Amino acid sequence: MARVAPTKKEKTNTLRAFVVELAVYAVFVTGYFFLVLHYLSGWLQNLHLYHVKIYAFATIVLIIGQAVFLESVTTWLLRLLRGGRSE
Amino acid sequence: MFFPISISTINPIYLVAIGFLIGVLGGFFGVGGSFIAGPALRAVGLEWNFAVGTDLAHIVGKSVVAAKRHRALGNVDLKLGLIMAIGTMGGAEVGAQLIQMLKRAGNVNFVVSIVSIVIYFSISTFMIWEAWRTLQYQKKRRPRTKVPGTAAKQDESSFSHRTQAIQRLKLWPMISLPASGVKAISLWVIILVSFVGGLFSGFLGGGAGYIRMPMLVYVLGIPTHLAVGTDLFEIIISASYGTFSHAIKGNVDILIALVMHTGAAIGAQIGAISTQYFAGPKIRLAFVPLPLIGAAIVIYTLVTGHKL
Secondary structure (H helix, E strand, O other): OOOOOHHHHHHHHHHHHHHHHHHHHHHHHHHHHHHHHHHHHHHHHHHHHHHHHHHHHHHHHHHHHHHHHHHHHHHHHHHHOOOOOOO | OEOOOOOOEEOHHHHHHHHHHHHEEEEHHHOOHHHHHHHHHOOOOOOHHHHHHHOOOOHHHHHHHHHHHHHHHOOOOHHOOOOOOOHHHHHHHHHHHHHHHHHOOOOOOHHHHHHHHHHHHHHHHHHHHHHHHHHHHHHHHHHOOOOOOOOOOOOOHHHHHHHHHHHOOOOOOOEEHHHHOOEEEHHHHHHHHHHHHHHHHHHHHOOOOHHHHHHHHHHOOOOOHHHHHHHHHHHHHHHHHHHHHHHHHHOOOHHHHHHHHHHHHHHHHHHHHHHHHOOOOHOOOOOOOHHHHHHHHHHHHHHHHHOO
């Protein structure tokens, strides 16, 4: 399967979109740290100490849930910044 | 930032940066990146047991993002990934039992170190030789007909005659892998490859992508891009199993894993998309330093006695 090489203009647009995406993503992630993780930490610590099986299940749900969510966010950002293309 | 589960204080920017680096490597090469994440977490004072368990949890998240992206690019063979997950989990259990046996014999560190150094150097040497030969062959064969940018996803290997011989082995049941372009291959060969990968994962730690990805290419004959994507998909299943097991033992700080993963999520996408711009032999040649980094870490540990 072959692909056509991106032109210089396309490369510049990709780089610009990526920088903007990083900036938006950084703001989003900073908010995420302070809001979501702050509220989750007490609950998770409690599970880790007293309900270890629920904690083990929660770790898998949380990491996969975050992965699916962040993948959707980054794909949406890429699509938005590149006018419909995601790669 | 204070992480109450592991009772540690770590700068979140450091965790995001490490996650990003591992994400790029994972998305591009289809490896878990434990050889970087483990020492990086240890370097900021996290206990060894938490470093191993947390790293596994982070690998699950990173692999979900990278595998989703590879799937969108047509680089994941789901059938192969699911079959391999069975062999990997079996192999990981046997590897863990081997470690227990060596522990009882009292020479676990020395044996594991020597085995891993030999394995890492063998993989790197073989891949340099094979990728270099393939690239030289391609250069000689079509020096002037190459159109810029058409190299992506084209895959040739100077080892393909051996791979074809393995595919011709008639060990029932034979299965086809249409997504990978393999017409027929023995199920036992796939199980054996994944079992060996799992064995090294249980024996040496981490996801063992540095062994599984080359085996997918050279033994099963899977094109490099598909090997990367399929390995990532398989890692989701096997690392989830490992995470659950470690979490029950109290070895996972999920908050650290979630923070690391915010960097890995974007890094994994960049790595996965980047594979589109490189042909198979070039990806394989660029893969070579990874096992060498692993070997360097083991040699350092063996010589100094300090575990990174």
